[in-house]
Amino acid sequence: MKSLESELTKIIKGEVHSKKEYRDFYSVDASSYQIIPKLIVIAKNEKDVINTIKIANKFKTNVTVRGAGTGLVGSALNNGIILDMKNFDSIKIRKNYALVETGVVKGKLDKKLEKSKKFFPPNPSVGSFCSIGGMLGNNSSGSRSLKYGSMIDNVLEITFIDGNGKKIILPKDEKISKKIKRKIKIDQKKIPNVSKNSSGYRIDKIITTKDSHKIIVGSEGTLGIIVSAKLKIKNIPKRRILFVVEYGSIKSAISDCISINKTNPSAMEFVDKITLQQINHNFQKDTKCLLFVEYDEKINENEKQFKARISGKIVKKLTKKQDIFKWWKYRDSSLFYSLKSIKKESRIPHVIEDAAVPIEKLPVFFKILEKINKKFKTKSVIYGHIGNGNLHVRLIGKRNNLILVKNIAKQYFEEIIKMNGTITAEHGDGLARSEFIKKQYGKINYQTFEAIKKIFDPNDILNPGKIISKKSTVIKNFEKLEI
Ligand SMILES: Cc1cc2nc3c(=O)[nH]c(=O)nc-3n(C[C@H](O)[C@H](O)[C@H](O)COP(=O)(O)OP(=O)(O)OC[C@H]3O[C@@H](n4cnc5c(N)ncnc54)[C@H](O)[C@@H]3O)c2cc1C
Numbered sequence: 001m002k003s004l005e006s007e008l009t010k011i012i013k014g015e016v017h018s019k020k021e022y023r024d025f026y027s028v029d030a031s032s033y034q035i036i037p038k039l040i041v042i043a044k045n046e047k048d049v050i051n052t053i054k055i056a057n058k059f060k061t062n063v064t065v066r067g068a069g070t071g072l073v074g075s076a077l078n079n080g081i082i083l084d085m086k087n088f089d090s091i092k093i094r095k096n097y098a099l100v101e102t103g104v105v106k107g108k109l110d111k112k113l114e115k116s117k118k119f120f121p122p123n124p125s126v127g128s129f130c131s132i133g134g135m136l137g138n139n140s141s142g143s144r145s146l147k148y149g150s151m152i153d154n155v156l157e158i159t160f161i162d163g164n165g166k167k168i169i170l171p172k173d174e175k176i177s178k179k180i181k182r183k184i185k186i187d188q189k190k191i192p193n194v195s196k197n198s199s200g201y202r203i204d205k206i207i208t209t210k211d212s213h214k215i216i217v218g219s220e221g222t223l224g225i226i227v228s229a230k231l232k233i234k235n236i237p238k239r240r241i242l243f244v245v246e247y248g249s250i251k252s253a254i255s256d257c258i259s260i261n262k263t264n265p266s267a268m269e270f271v272d273k274i275t276l277q278q279i280n281h282n283f284q285k286d287t288k289c290l291l292f293v294e295y296d297e298k299i300n301e302n303e304k305q306f307k308a309r310i311s312g313k314i315v316k317k318l319t320k321k322q323d324i325f326k327w328w329k330y331r332d333s334s335l336f337y338s339l340k341s342i343k344k345e346s347r348i349p350h351v352i353e354d355a356a357v358p359i360e361k362l363p364v365f366f367k368i369l370e371k372i373n374k375k376f377k378t379k380s381v382i383y384g385h386i387g388n389g390n391l392h393v394r395l396i397g398k399r400n401n402l403i404l405v406k407n408i409a410k411q412y413f414e415e416i417i418k419m420n421g422t423i424t425a426e427h428g429d430g431l432a433r434s435e436f437i438k439k440q441y442g443k444i445n446y447q448t449f450e451a452i453k454k455i456f457d458p459n460d461i462l463n464p465g466k467i468i469s470k471k472s473t474v475i476k477n478f479e480k481l482e483i
Contacts, residue, residue, distance in 0.1 A: 004059045005039055011051045014044035014087060026066065026082040030126075032349035033074035033431050034479035037064070042084040046167070049083065049225050053165040056081055056461050064463040065221040067134025068105060070126045072350050073430030074477070075138060075220045078463055085133050088227060093118070097156055101228045102133030118233045121148030124426070125332040133226050138428040139198040139218030143267035143294070143331070146387040150196050150426065152205055152217040154232045160216055160224035163457030168224065170213035176455075177212035183451045190442035192422035194356045196388045199424045200437050200467060201449050215452060220428050221463040223456040237296035240266070241303065242324045244316035246276075246287040252311050253289050254362045257386050259309040260293055261359060263302055267294040268387030269331050275383055278337045279330045281315065290315075291386070292331050294324075334383035338394040341381070348378065348395035349478055351405055351432045352412045356390035356425035368415045369393065376408050390425035402475040409474055413439065431477060434469035 008016045017023075017040040027036045038061065041052050056063045062080030069076055076082075088101035091112050098120065100109060106120075107128020113119055123142035124130055130140065136158070141150035148154065159169045171177050184203050191204045198218050205214040216223055247253040253270065260268060269292040276283055276290050283290075291312065295302040307314075318324045339347065357365045369380055378397035384390050398404065413423045413436045423433050423440055438446045453460070453468050465473060 004055065004061060007055050008039065008041060008052065011055070012041055012043070012048050014048050015042040016040070017042075026084070027077065028479055029069040029071045029074060029076050031072050031074040031077075031430065031432070032479055033077055033477045035074070035077040035079050035477050037079060037082045039081045040084060041081055042087065044087050046161070046227055049161045049227065050165045050167070052081060052083055053161060053163065053225070053461070057165070057459055062461045062464050063225070065133065065137070065225045067103070067131030067137065068129050070130045071134060071138060071430060072353065072427045073432040075428045075430035075466060076134070077431065077477070078465070083225060085131070085225070093233070096233060098231045098233050099228060100132050100231055102131065102136070102226045104132045106130050106132070106135065113233060114236070117236050119236050120231055120233055121145070121154055122151050125335065127332065132229065132231070136217050136226055136229060137220050138426065139202070141196055141385070141426045143269050143328070143385060145196060146268055146385065147264065147266040147296075148234070150198070152202055152214050155213065155217060155229050156232060157230035158213040158216050158226055159228045160226045162224045163459060163462045170216065171210050174209065177209035179455060180212045180215055180452065181206060181209050183448060183455065185444055185448050187442050187444035190440070190445055192440070193358050193420040194389055194422050194425065196356055196385070196390055196425040197422040198426050198428045199422050199433065200429070200441050200445070201452055203445065203448055203452070218428065220430065220466045222453065222467050223462065225462075239299050239319065240294060240296045240324055241299050242292065242294045242316070242318045242327060243306065243314055244318075244327060245291045245293065245310055245312040246283050246315050247289050247291070247312040248284070248286045250289050250366060251363070253291055254366065256310050256312060257291060257362065258359055260291075260306060261387055263305045263309070265293050265302070265387065266296040267292065269384065270386035270391065271331060271334055271383040272381060274341050274381045275330065275334045275337050278333070283315065284313070292327065331383075335392070338381040338383070342394065342396050345399050346396045347399055348397050348405060349399070350394075351409050351474060353392050353394065354390070354424045354427040355412070355416045355421055356388055357416060357419045357421035359387070359389040361419045361421065362386070362389060364419060365389075365391065368412070372408060372412055376404055378408070385425070388425065389421070402478070406475045409436070429467055431466070431473040433474070434466050435472045435474060437467060437469065
């Protein structure tokens with residue numbers, strides 16, 4: 001350990017830390033997990049990243065890159081070196097793209113783009129705080145991904161350092177792009193049939209060698225350390241309109257959602273009673289849930305289409321920027337509201353919280369959740385990106401009954417996979433879901449994942465145990481679970 005530290009300290013231009021307070025800080029993220037790392041490197045430049053990887057290879061330890069640490073499933077936690085990329089913070093805006101370094105936080109990019117009347121579509125509810133590296137690492141998305149897609153659909157080029165310490169630019173590097181394409185063998189039947197997916201490596205998105213950079217998106221720091229990326233940017237729409245609709249039954253909301261989706265809204269989100277109770281508005285007494293539906297083009301035509309399709313009652317029609325912002329804030333606070341409403345000892349750790357199913361399967365999805373709640377004597381808070389079939393579930397039950405958590409995870413994921421859904425649509429696999437990937441994707445696709453990992457990280461030093469996983473980690477390393 002000492003010689004690892006002294007070797008790093010000699011060569012790294014940034015910072016190297018081994019004190020307890022640093023190791024404690026980097027041992028947690030926004031998940032329920034905790035793993036204490038050996039050392040922290042805060043890289044100053046690309047050379048620091050390369051040197052960290054080379055020294056980790058020499059000492060046979062691992063390197064896990066961290067963005068802002070807002071991940072919900074422990075993806076950025078590990079027991080070797082944690083590499084913080086916050087010093088990589090430059091942004092260059094061009095006509096249709098932005099060149100962004102990995103440590104840039106989303107809020108800073110948004111502000112800079114706004115000055116040029118542009119925006120970057122993926123918008124996680126965590127708002128300003130997550131980093132571009134973390135968003136790429138998890139293939140993050142948000143409410144507007146319904147129309148504009150996830151990170152994987154909004155990136156043109158990625159520069160990264162692989163597990164051998166080699167700098168690679170994809171898809172520019174034709175030799176490596178061809179190698180990736182050659183290695184890909186797909187069992188299409190086992191690829192989730194959903195519009196958003198953050199599980200495994202997205203081999204289904206590599207149609208030609210020009211897509212080779214997409215293998216890095218969603219790879220959770222297991223294939224390379226992203227240094228910078230070329231991101232697609234869009235003009236801010238001239239007008240937006242947001243409808244908030246209340247429903248006396250979840251069934252009617254789902255049925256409307258399936259119909260509204262055909263009108264190409266820019267966002268369609270669902271919240272249940274827990275969130276609506278926190279909103280300063282007089283909803284009807286029997287209101288069970290709300291849909292938030294936004295359009296950002298052909299406003300008049302879309303409004304007509306929308307109104308013709310809904311059975312719920314419109315409680316808000318908003319067109320002013322500040323009103324739309326205020327109501328989206330209510331929706332974005334759902335995780336906070338859910339935590340606030342559940343006593344600590346009843347909060348089951350985030351494990352099954354991010355699945356997505358084909359939208360026509362939503363009625364079955366809700367039935368399965370009911371079945372699980374009945375069987376395991378739990379309750380659930382539900383909200384999320386319903387237009388993508390992606391619902392976040394917070395379970396209420398006995399927090400420290402870990403076997404229960406594992407059994408729920410097994411049964412829930414099995415049902416999601418049966419529906420051709422994904423076990424994670426945006427938050428990634430991390431410690432919670434990596435062991436279920438083989439089941440999700442089947443043997444052929446999983447062998448392709450292993451072959452891809454070998455190309456970039458033959459010694460398995462980059463965030464080991466995530467995505468390619470030999471151990472069960474779903475109920476290990478829960479932080480301070482004893483109450
Ligand atoms: C309240 C709340 C709401 C949220 N809402 C959403 C939402 O709506 N949509 C959504 O998608 N997510 C959401 N999240 C999850 C999380 O915020 C996002 O996944 C976010 O993009 C993670 O960014 P980060 O910088 O915090 O990454 P981290 O947590 O630091 O890292 C995430 C993963 O990316 C990898 N990584 C980080 N930097 C790099 C790099 N330079 N190169 C390669 N890999 C890298 C890490 O190793 C790790 O595997 C939410 C989280 C919270 C707490």
